[in-house]
Amino acid sequence: MEMLISPSLLAADFSRLDRETAAIQAAGADMLHLDVMDGHFVPNISFGMPVIASLRKCSSLFFDVHIMISQPQRYLEDLAKAGADLITFHLEAEGNPGETIDAIHRLGLKAGISLRPGTPAETVFPWLEQADLALVMTVEPGFGGQKFRGEMMPKVAAIRREADRMDRKDLVVQVDGGVARDTIGLCAQAGANCFVAGSAIFGKEDYAAEVSLLRQLARQAAGE
Numbered sequence: 001m002e003m004l005i006s007p008s009l010l011a012a013d014f015s016r017l018d019r020e021t022a023a024i025q026a027a028g029a030d031m032l033h034l035d036v037m038d039g040h041f042v043p044n045i046s047f048g049m050p051v052i053a054s055l056r057k058c059s060s061l062f063f064d065v066h067i068m069i070s071q072p073q074r075y076l077e078d079l080a081k082a083g084a085d086l087i088t089f090h091l092e093a094e095g096n097p098g099e100t101i102d103a104i105h106r107l108g109l110k111a112g113i114s115l116r117p118g119t120p121a122e123t124v125f126p127w128l129e130q131a132d133l134a135l136v137m138t139v140e141p142g143f144g145g146q147k148f149r150g151e152m153m154p155k156v157a158a159i160r161r162e163a164d165r166m167d168r169k170d171l172v173v174q175v176d177g178g179v180a181r182d183t184i185g186l187c188a189q190a191g192a193n194c195f196v197a198g199s200a201i202f203g204k205e206d207y208a209a210e211v212s213l214l215r216q217l218a219r220q221a222a223g224e
Contacts, residue, residue: 001193001222001224002193003188003193003194003195003215003218003219003222003224004030004031004172004174004193004194004195005028005029005030005031005194005195005197005201005211005214005215006029006030006031006032006033006064006174006194006195006196006197007024007029007032007033007196007197007198007201007202007207007211008033008035008176008196008197008198008202009021009032009033009034009035010035010046010198011198011199011201011202011203012024012202013202017051017054017055018054018055018058020202021055021058021059021061022058022059023207024061024201024207024211025059025060025061026207026208027201027207027208027210027211028208028211028212029061029201029207029211030062030194031061031062031063031064031085031086032055032059032061032062032063032064033064033066033176033196034047034051034052034055034063034064034065034066034084035066035068036048036052036065036066036067036068036069036075036079037068037069038068038069038070040069040070041068041069041070041090041092041093049075049078049079049081049082050082052065052079052082052083052084053081053082053083055083056082056083062085062086063083063084063085063086064085064086064088064112064196065079065084065085065086065087065088066088066112066114066135066176066196067079067087067088067089067090068090069089069090069093070093070094071093071094071095072087072089072090072093072094072095072100073095073099073100073103076100076103076104076107077107080107080108080109084109085109085110086109086110086111086112086132086133087104087109087110087111087112088111088112088113088114088133088135088174089104089111089112089113089114090113090114090115090116091113091114091115091119091123091124091127092115092116092119097113097126097127098126098127098130101113101127101130101131102130105130110132110133111130111131111132111133112131112132112133112134112135112172112174113127113131113133113134113135114134114135114136114137114176115134115135115136115137115155116137116140117137117138117139117140117149117152120155121136121154121155121158121159121162122158124159125159125162128159128162128163128166128168128171129166129168131171132171132172133171133172133173133174133194134159134163134171134172134173134174135174135175135176136152136155136156136159136173136174136175136176136192137152137176137177138150138152138175138176138177138178138179139176139177139178147178148177148178148179148180148183149177149178150183150186152175152177153186153187153189153190154190156173156175156187156190156191156192157190157191159173159191160173160190160191160192161191172193172194173191173192173193173194174192174193174194174195174196175187175192175194175195175196176196177196179195179196179197179200179214180197180199180200180214181200181213181214181217184197184214184217184218184221185217185218185220185221186221187218187221188217188218188219188221188222189221189222193218193222195214195218197214200214201214
């Protein structure tokens with residue numbers, strides 16, 4: 001199973017986002033994780049469509065856009081126009097999840113569905129057939145730099161087991177929150193194959209070395 005590294009732009013230097021994005025692409029990252037917050041679904045505001053559109057002009061990276069928004073369907077078309085490749089919305093947000101996934105697919109994008117720490121794994125099972133990605137948050141969404149919560153790993157394992165049972169071996173299982181050298185192996189062992197890392201990459205001098213090391217640690221933990 002391919003191990004995908006998605007550095008989180010929230011941890012980047014916001015005074016030089018174009019250079020940070022170029023550096024992440026040169027480092028061999030598989031995608032760039034972009035957190036869009038509305039200040040309502042989560043108690044924080046990050047950035048929106050203008051920033052994504054600006055970065056799209058100078059990057060060919062796969063844009064992994066995670067929207068922490070109360071009404072996701074209102075913004076899908078604008079996100080697509082801005083340059084998103086994948087939109088991950090929250091199961092806990094407003095609207096029917098199946099309809100939101102369909103709306104994303106109609107825009108020609110991949111669709112992901114995310115779970116907050118308190119949301120049981122089983123609640124996402126009905127939508128795994130439609131979704132391209134399932135994101136397990138090991139921290140409460142809204143702020144970067146939070147401590148990894150290992151008690152979320154059974155949730156990752158449960159989603160991977162259900163995906164395998166459904167013969168959805170292509171489903172990407174992503175983990176976000178506190179992913180670093182000492183935790184990525186636990187995520188991979190549980191069945192994750194996509195890892196959102198913020199300060200674990202942007203906080204280092206050599207992005208390429210860190211991306212490579214994290215991918216290697218994940219592969220080793222998964223027995224590859």
